[in-house]
Amino acid sequence: MARSAALVVAAGLLTVGCGASHGSDVASSTAKADSPTASPVQVTQSTPAAEPKSKTGEGDGKMVVTYEDATSPEAIPGRDLMQRTHYLDDIAKSVTDWYRLPYDIPVVGRQCGEANDYWSPSDKTLVMCYEDIAESERIFAADPKPEETARRVGIATFFHEAGHMAIDIYDLPITGREEDVADQLAAYELLAPYADGHVDQDFVQAAKDTAREYEVLSKEGGPLEQEWLADSHSLDQARAYNFECWIYGSNPEANANIVSSGLLPEGRADGCQDEWNQLVKGWTALLGPHMR
Secondary structure, eight states: OOBOTTTOOOOOOOOSEEOOTTSOOOOOBOTTTSSTTSOOOOBOOOSSOOOOSOSSOOSOBOEEEEEOOOOSTTTHHHHHHHHHHOHHHHHHHHHHHHBOBSSOEEEEEEOOSSSOEEEETTTTEEEEEHHHHHHHHHHTTTSSSHHHHHHHHHHHHHHHHHHHHHHHHTTOOOOSOHHHHHHHHHHHHHHSOBTTSOOOHHHHHHHHHHHHHHHHHHHHTOSOOGGGGGSSSOOHHHHHHHHHHHHHHHOTTTTTHHHHTTSSOHHHHTTHHHHHHHHHHHHHHHHGGGBO
16 A cells, blocks of 8 residues: 555665664564565565666666575574565565666575675665574564564664665765664654555554664663764664654654653653654655655
8 A cells, every 4th residue: 555645655765784873773674664564575586686777767676585595593593584474575565566666676685694784785785684683583582472573673674774775776865874864764664654544553563663672782782882972873772762752753642651651751752743744744755756
């Protein structure tokens, strides 16, 4: 189902490889894109990047999903979860349906040797690392269904990387650090309503799980190191607060518990609805011309 052009121009597309503030890009999901809420995708070729069909595009490109082999104990569980839940295929299909892509874009499930995901501008390829999904399963091992949480985080992560992709392939003008902008686009894709006004609750939970993961990563990171302040990513705790703010701002009534429970300081919460509205206005203007 298409998103509302005036309200939500769904589709996270961004650039470059990401790691969370002090190490790994939390990326997850996105049933958010990844999962039952999005549209189904197709699986085809492999790792090598597809040669662009055209530079200025007929807009008939598609995302082509491939799963490479996994051999390490850290990668195998992530590959199995990706293939079993099909969330990567579903989100890729949704992005293909929503956006005019100038050429085919490979989406590759890969053993990367670390928990990271990235958009490669040189190969025009979006890579989702098996180890990142396995890391989310570890972080949420105490959840009733850790695989479901990991799937949702994976969806959010896909949208973050799609944000990098969009900036690259559409040559979008942005201000601020690209990693922050990619987080905004992921939130936009997860929380903005469809044309009929409904909001995908699986995607909303994906945004909440992403905030939870950043909280955990922040605590696991230990004492603040000076170089983290210069990183291209915001600190994990700041990213957690950003997601909580956007979730709350997108629907203050439904998400009032985010503030009442103390997850989001009241001082930040006061401006979150305006912050969310500006985020939606900006991304709708940037992505609107590229939507089907």
